[in-house]
Amino acid sequence: MAPHPFRTLDVEETRVARDVILSLHSDVVVDFREIYLQEPEKAKMKAYLDLEHSSTPGQSPNGKRPPRLAKCQYDIIGLDKIPEYHESIVDVELKKRVSHEVVSKDKQASLTLWEFQILIEACKKSEMFQKAMAELKLPEGFELVVEPWPYGGLDLGAENRRYFQGLCFAQDTRSGNADSNFYAYPLPIIPIMDAHKREIVRIDRLATGGKGDSLTGKTHSERIIDHCQTSEYVPELVELRKDLKPINITQPEGTSFKVTDESLIEWQKWRFRVSFNPREGAVLHDVHYDCRSIIYRLSFSEMTVPYADPRPPFHRKQAFDFGDGGAGNCANNLSLGCDCLGVIKYFDGVVVGSDGIPQTHPNVICLHEQDNGIGWKHTNWRTGRAVVTRNRELVVQFIITLANYEYVFAYIFRQNGDLTVEVRATGIVSVVNIDPGKISDYGNVVSGGVLAQNHQHIFCVRVDPAIDGHKNTVMYEESHAAPWDRATNPNGNFYEVRKTTVNRSGGLDAAPQHNRVFKIINSSKRNLVSGNPVAYKFTPPPTQKLLAAPGSIQAQRALFANHHVWVTKYKDNELYAAGRFTLQSQQEVDGVHDMAKRNDGVVDEDIVIWNSFGLTHNPRVEDWPVMPVDIFHVNFRPADFFTANPAIDVPSGKNNSSVLVGKDCCKTEQKL
Amino acid sequence: MAPHPFRTLDVEETRVARDVILSLHSDVVVDFREIYLQEPEKAKMKAYLDLEHSSTPGQSPNGKRPPRLAKCQYDIIGLDKIPEYHESIVDVELKKRVSHEVVSKDKQASLTLWEFQILIEACKKSEMFQKAMAELKLPEGFELVVEPWPYGGLDLGAENRRYFQGLCFAQDTRSGNADSNFYAYPLPIIPIMDAHKREIVRIDRLATGGKGDSLTGKTHSERIIDHCQTSEYVPELVELRKDLKPINITQPEGTSFKVTDESLIEWQKWRFRVSFNPREGAVLHDVHYDCRSIIYRLSFSEMTVPYADPRPPFHRKQAFDFGDGGAGNCANNLSLGCDCLGVIKYFDGVVVGSDGIPQTHPNVICLHEQDNGIGWKHTNWRTGRAVVTRNRELVVQFIITLANYEYVFAYIFRQNGDLTVEVRATGIVSVVNIDPGKISDYGNVVSGGVLAQNHQHIFCVRVDPAIDGHKNTVMYEESHAAPWDRATNPNGNFYEVRKTTVNRSGGLDAAPQHNRVFKIINSSKRNLVSGNPVAYKFTPPPTQKLLAAPGSIQAQRALFANHHVWVTKYKDNELYAAGRFTLQSQQEVDGVHDMAKRNDGVVDEDIVIWNSFGLTHNPRVEDWPVMPVDIFHVNFRPADFFTANPAIDVPSGKNNSSVLVGKDCCKTEQKL
Known part of the structure; x- marks a missing residue:
């Protein structure tokens, strides 16, 4: 076939x-x-x-x-x-x-991971770099680690050659453990490589001062990491807690989902396809519930992580993790019993080397079911009869590692028709060296000599809807206090629900103070019960937008982050919120800002909705050495799409494997 | 002992x-x-x-x-x-x-559930009510159900007697099932009982019109529910889906928590007490992590549910579910394998009858552990070594039923020091009769003849902190774009973190556009790593505030809903956000608004923080007949309270009960 x-x-x-x-x-x-x-x-x-x-x-x-x-x-x-x-x-x-x-020479192709290796070799060969390193006295047993990064936004006027920068750290090799955490020992130099020459062409020197120090002056001594401390996270180097008992999740009858042709997933009336590509990672296609179309394509489109430390060259710490390097390229090989529990189906991707020879990229997506507490419940207090169902979820997950950081991306399906996009940010915050005893306005000291710089993460999810067909419209609904009025609001308790249709492509914002909810409707199809057009709705998380000054390189290359919601008219191949080429970009080109600028009519058209949301991350000490997940959700919910709660038919049977706690709380007492 | x-x-x-x-x-x-x-x-x-x-x-x-x-x-x-x-x-x-x-006669004591029974009997005895019912022709096999409600805010000028109102429905008795859903058949009359006389003193007639109809005119025919439809949710009356396979959660070595003296809970460095009372339900006390104090007392203090239908007497549909009837009184007897999975510890409460004789109120609180996905992860891409831990949670949960509605309240502890307050709203939306074919500005038609009225739910959580001691201060931190400036911000990427101390008691609001984060600090204790005062932080959900017109009875009795965050100076017995007496109140008295008005100094004092958040609920058809949970979280996180991620010592071992999916996806293939 x-x-x-x-x-x-x-x-x-x-x-x-x-x-x-x-x-x-x-x-x-x-x-x-x-x-x-x-x-x-x-x-x-x-x-x-x-x-x-x-x-x-x-x-x-x-x-x-x-x-x-x-x-x-x-x-x-x-x-x-x-x-x-x-x-x-x-x-x-x-x-x-x-x-x-x-492709025109003024565009830079996305980086490949083997370009990182070239940087590491270029550092080894570079006399300029070796000299700079020699100025720093590392304690015995410490060795250099170069962490390759994209170069960030090219400064105005700079020649558009292909560059990479290397963040430098020292690793304590005395334990003999290759996973000893080198981020705890940051070094204040950044070698810059010309990727075509494969040569280090410049060494950027980093300021290590604190409050009151100048943006550029050198203040550190040559004993550059003597005030830094060990910060391990691999279990053999940490004293682990011993009182955690296992929670086992088993599915003795197997899963409730079915996978056909390694792409078609059917689960609890949901039916959709999943694919994987090097740029976006896992992508969903042709999402249906009960044979009705909801979404044509759903993807994580882009994200940017701009750093706010004003000291040059930190303005070039700004990653576009999808456009620069490819979320799919950086996807983890997921592991049974670690990244998810229960009965797991993994999907593989395919990667090529520079010779083009394809290889399986194993376990890049995992698929599993999970229980998320109560789904719905009602007790008839007259009869005492409680009916309670569980909230079963199906999760399509992939995880990416970008140097120090990781993101866990998931699409979560529910029996009630909800489809949630989830991001968990974890990994190691990006840090630089700070002089002993100093504090900074540019970040937080999270370990001796280690400044975690303030930064933002702004994600963009692309939704290509097909609500009962491809001609859709976006409207937003707000709830507004109404004037107290004898005729229409005699007791002052009324509030008005206002509906506004989005007629032209453009950017819009969250407005939680008005309970602004966006609905993607099919105006040609009415709900048989309410008479409203069938719809899916979402409330954009009202997170802070990009803070970089308007017109700055950081801001110009991430115009997608200027609005929470964008509505554009569909065109083939318009998939990337910050444009097709982000590496070293100075400006978002052909991104969602440009698409929206066409001022297309978007009523009863094939439209695309983009949702930008994120996190202003001013690190806590508790984010060190590996940060606990910070979790973000965007929930797409049916709104008069169905004629009742679609999960009303979920069985409410008791789970018979649950038990009462025993007297000593550590043994179970009685099986029901 | x-x-x-x-x-x-x-x-x-x-x-x-x-x-x-x-x-x-x-x-x-x-x-x-x-x-x-x-x-x-x-x-x-x-x-x-x-x-x-x-x-x-x-x-x-x-x-x-x-x-x-x-x-x-x-x-x-x-x-x-x-x-x-x-x-x-x-x-x-x-x-x-x-x-x-x-207590002065102008205050009404909280209602007891047996007062509801009195209303039902008064209706049976009332000729006035029987006459009103006789005007409505119910189909054969349908019987009246009276749903007692608090009377809501007393109208201005009304005599302050004790009233109850009865919402009326018809139940289809032909199935012989006592749990057939009567809410699907609303009747347009509300009997009003004088509770002292135990007599129906008035019948309020409800408008049933739609858009364009007057607020008060009678438009319905006597065949009042002929256009309504069956809307069942009990499983024996629903055709259930058959493809859901069980997920079993087992803890073969027992729980990781320990309960002593039916009140002290110790889990993963957390140590706290739990108690239960008829008004607030489950309350936490003396919360510590690793022997350090964090919170003295944590509780759900109040909630209000005002309805926005301007047609009298719907302005009196406004419940205060804690102050009016008592969340603890309405707590469900929780059930193993339904309300939570795994190894469960239940706690009992005590209730008294009108004779004062105490009885055990069984299983009002449940305590269990759950897995919430990845806790933290990092992969060293050089070595390929991934370290991943699970996000184990401990949940203290109680569930209340208030006539048609239910709320699932939970306190969720995590190994990383987070403490999250969770509310899930579920149950049956409150509905009234609407004429055939009409739609309304006051709600959504969710079933034939059934209008679900627009309403809000506004909750208030009371936090009595003790961050390393009882003298605490609240400050808020915001992130602001900074002007592009050659000296201080040469590349425009800097943003400024502004800190503001709350000096005087008062109300404050969420400001997501500035990433406003509230910190509860102990100014006398500095974090050894960052030098910042030790703190816990939270971001108040920027949900819509109360919409009722300022000065209206609905607004006046819920002044606590005017701000997202209140800071007050501690006084014994000040526990209730909307005041001690809410039943039939016309004004919030001695609630948080009055406490804040004292203009107390709140720097380095024993302070209390109140967080109001909620949901403007304009019902969807999918909320019918029982609504899928709507979930709200407020997350309290350590912010420079610890000297590192406190979950860094969580073991990262593989769970060995996870398995790969089999070829047919319904059987498991291989055990790892």
């Missing part, structure tokens, strides 16, 4: 695409970056899905099947010149290239 | 208190309302706790033990006159009354 059009490209398809590209560029050296599924044009896909949803299960409407396309990203390496970055699209069934673009 | 001063009064102590009261009022009839623990004065309790915390475990500092006091609430019934409401405090060890108050 032919793969479903939304299914992740497999190893064989990827290899075909590679071979086609190599055959077309047989006279030059090709360095691959990525090869992954180019999703079908929506017009073709709609025709296919219409047939699929109306046809017999198991039978594909192959007559309408869009071609299987691979997006191939690669450098053409010439002698002594800057590599040319190409993007080609290959039809892997016809083994034929269908499009080809030589 | 003598009971701990915070322990809930037991049956025997309660009986002693009753007997003392009866002996003091031997010449009259005494109708009891409540008998429960009068908590010790804080000054005495501090002295006791200081000794307790410094003494040998298991040994009570009995020399300083405050007296065991019982608060007794009762009516003295005379012939032909309005009962007098008394409150006495009895020392149950000395068997002696230590204070006595005859």
